[in-house]
Amino acid sequence: MTQQLDTARRTPLNRERVLQAAVALADEVGFESLSMRRLAEELGVVPMALYKHVANKEGLLDGMVGVIIGGIDPPVRDANWKVAVRLRVLSARRALQRHPWARQAVESRTNKTPAVLDYMDSFTGMFLAGGFSADLTHHVMHAIGGRMWGFTQELFQDAADPQAQPPSEIPADARAAMLQQMAARYPNIVAIATSMSHDDGSVVGHGCDDQFEFEFALDLLLDGFERLQGRGWTSKQAMIGRR
Known part of the structure; x- marks a missing residue:
């Protein structure tokens, strides 16, 4: 990564390079942590140099969506x-x-x-x-x-509890007890949720593809x-x- 950045810093700055660097930085640190100052640091320039190629952060985000x-x-x-x-x-x-x-x-x-x-x-x-x-x-x-x-x-995304513990990390006996309690109160949801084998990494619902x-x-x-x-x-x- 360091070698890539050193090479990039020797490359003349243009809009395409700014946007590509912003996409790569967002991939690395996340959308919320992206800032003009941090992007400038990655490119080895002062923040004002970016404004020759994007009007502001909103313009930067527009360009990233374009990429x-x-x-x-x-x-x-x-x-x-x-x-x-x-x-x-x-x-x-x-x-x-x-x-x-x-x-x-x-x-x-x-x-x-x-x-x-x-x-x-x-x-x-x-x-x-x-x-x-x-x-x-x-x-x-x-x-x-x-x-x-x-x-x-x-529909089944766990948006209400983003910190929810993945089923694979819950002991088997605890999972069985939880399922039994759920089945007693929400029999229809449990019926369809357990109709397929589940993939713990799914965002649709544990076990869904x-x-x-x-x-x-x-x-x-x-x-x-x-x-x-x-x-x-x-x-x-x-x-x-x-x-």
């Missing part, structure tokens, strides 16, 4: 819309998984940058090119939500979109049908 988006594969040419969308989403998921902080960075962007808008426009275009109406595509984009970026808010669950939900959405397109769905008809 992440640049790692997402473009739409596959001559592919069925469903295949193209699926491959693009999974490529986005891989791109974000390479950087643990990427989801937080994407979600923190309140203003849509050209890089974000370019990606959204390209993503929307896959549906329109596949014969979807603008009306249906509008609702499809709402439905697909964060999956466009390769992530989603998981994150990638499988993500693709399962994605495929359900794509199948549903396909059925709606096939029957010429419109929001006007849907609203009339609800009256």
Whole structure:
């Protein structure tokens, strides 16, 4: 790492180098610990030198998100819309998984940058090119939500207790007692939670396969979109049908 930094410090500073260094630093120290001063130290320059290439920290974060988006594969040419969308989403998921902080960075962007808008426009275009109406595509984009970026808010994520002890670190007899207590009070949750063997590293829920669950939900959405397109769905008809 030291040798890499020494080499980098001899390289003229430009916007691309600043952004790449910021991404690498965030990978190392985390999104919250990233600062202009710390980035300047890593690059061997004074903080003011960074402002020639990014307006401020928000501009830096915008650029970092652009770097992440640049790692997402473009739409596959001559592919069925469903295949193209699926491959693009999974490529986005891989791109974000390479950087643990990427989801937080994407979600923190309140203003849509050209890089974000370019990606959204390209993503929307896959549906329109596949014969979807603008009306249906509008609702499809709402439905697909964060999956466009390769992530989603998981129902079983232990967000309420980030310090929760992994099951593998709890003695077997204690786990059995906890499960028995849970089953008595929450029988339905326990029934589905214990229906699969669990992976302790999962963020979806102890024992769930994150990638499988993500693709399962994605495929359900794509199948549903396909059925709606096939029957010429419109929001006007849907609203009339609800009256």
